[in-house]
Amino acid sequence: MTSILQDCSVIHNELEEFENDVMLGLSAIHKNISSKYLYDAIGSDLFNQITRHPDYYLTRCEIEIINDNKEKFSNIIKQEPFNLVELGPGEGVKSKILIEQFLNDSLSFTYMPIDISKKYLTHLLSKLKDSYPHLNAESVNSDFLQGLTWIKEHSKKRNIVLFLGSSIGNFNSLQAKEFFYHLRESLNPGDYVLIGFDLCKDPEILINAYNDKDKITSEFNYNLLARMNRELNANFNIEKFRHYPVYNVYNSEMESYLISLEPQVVYIGNLKRSFVFHEIEPIHIEISHKYRLLEIEQFAANAGFNIVNNYMDKKNYFVDSLWQVQ
Numbered sequence: 001m002t003s004i005l006q007d008c009s010v011i012h013n014e015l016e017e018f019e020n021d022v023m024l025g026l027s028a029i030h031k032n033i034s035s036k037y038l039y040d041a042i043g044s045d046l047f048n049q050i051t052r053h054p055d056y057y058l059t060r061c062e063i064e065i066i067n068d069n070k071e072k073f074s075n076i077i078k079q080e081p082f083n084l085v086e087l088g089p090g091e092g093v094k095s096k097i098l099i100e101q102f103l104n105d106s107l108s109f110t111y112m113p114i115d116i117s118k119k120y121l122t123h124l125l126s127k128l129k130d131s132y133p134h135l136n137a138e139s140v141n142s143d144f145l146q147g148l149t150w151i152k153e154h155s156k157k158r159n160i161v162l163f164l165g166s167s168i169g170n171f172n173s174l175q176a177k178e179f180f181y182h183l184r185e186s187l188n189p190g191d192y193v194l195i196g197f198d199l200c201k202d203p204e205i206l207i208n209a210y211n212d213k214d215k216i217t218s219e220f221n222y223n224l225l226a227r228m229n230r231e232l233n234a235n236f237n238i239e240k241f242r243h244y245p246v247y248n249v250y251n252s253e254m255e256s257y258l259i260s261l262e263p264q265v266v267y268i269g270n271l272k273r274s275f276v277f278h279e280i281e282p283i284h285i286e287i288s289h290k291y292r293l294l295e296i297e298q299f300a301a302n303a304g305f306n307i308v309n310n311y312m313d314k315k316n317y318f319v320d321s322l323w324q325v326q
């Protein structure tokens with residue numbers, strides 16, 4: 001196997017995109033900012049800490065599933081060289097288990113992580129290079145869909161796509177439906193995707209996971225305000241906002257807000273604009289949808305995938321669903 005480790009960054013103007021999205025989001029009747037902006041260098045570090053926290057069960061459950069089934073995954077996908085594409089790998093803890101299994105089984109593949117966070121990609125690639133000097137890897141620094149389009153234009157190989165950590169839950173049902181449609185469009189018949197879905201469970205467990213007792217999740221969300229201060233020359237006073245997570249039982253969604261604790265005006269230098277916040281006015285930051293198996297089956301069928309199998313942890317908290325393009 002050749003030893004290639006290169007960074008094929010998709011060029012996009014990150015700052016301009018951030019400015020436009022903040023302008024639109026904070027001008028809306030219900031103020032909102034996309035959760036993808038939580039992951040700058042500081043946010044990425046905080047998210048890593050969250051994944052190791054005892055209250056955040058998601059990572060532990062998915063590691064258990066992948067460890068229990070890695071040989072099966074390897075057997076299912078083993079023919080032909082393929083791209084192991086990963087959407088939003090973060091630290092890549094789970095992907096590393098699969099990479100190691102596939103290397104041990106002498107599968108021929110190129111690992112292609114797509115992530116909006118340069119920090120995650122650089123760190124991940126350098127760690128992989130140390131651990132697996134013969135691994136072929138090319139990183140794509142971009143949004144998920146832009147990255148998939150880039151791969152489709154640059155490679156004719158079969159694709160195995162990993163979308164782990166229930167990152168899909170950050171989309172509402174309509175967005176998820178559209179996302180799966182675009183995912184299907186960027187793949188070819190026979191390609192596989194392995195998607196992590198967090199399942200519906202006792203809301204107490206959910207609230208604890210998204211509001212850990214050591215306040216790391218609060219810090220993670222406050223960092224979004226700090227990021228706007230750093231990058232957009234805003235003057236948010238972080239102490240005047242509070243992290244507020246709530247479980248919406250009708251939509252099966254954990255919702256995270258930053259609530260303005262008092263009436264205030266915030267100026268954002270790069271936008272040359274002030275934004276008025278009323279007392280207890282929220283900024284919607286993130287949703288984390290919780291799924292039922294029936295919903296997962298409908299997503300797969302609507303987008304043109306067959307479900308090969310659903311792999312669950314012993315507590316039935318989480319499922320990794322293996323789909324194949326029809």
Ligand SMILES: C[S@@+](CC[C@H](N)C(=O)[O-])C[C@H]1O[C@@H](n2cnc3c(N)ncnc32)[C@H](O)[C@@H]1O
Pocket residue numbers: 035036039047051059087088089090091092094114115116117120142143144145163164165166167
């Ligand atoms: C919730 S973390 C999940 C990390 C990892 N997959 C796991 O299972 O722990 C989300 C990851 O996706 C990246 N990300 C979030 N939104 C993105 C987007 N729209 N396009 C590309 N990457 C994104 C983040 O930088 C981060 O690495």
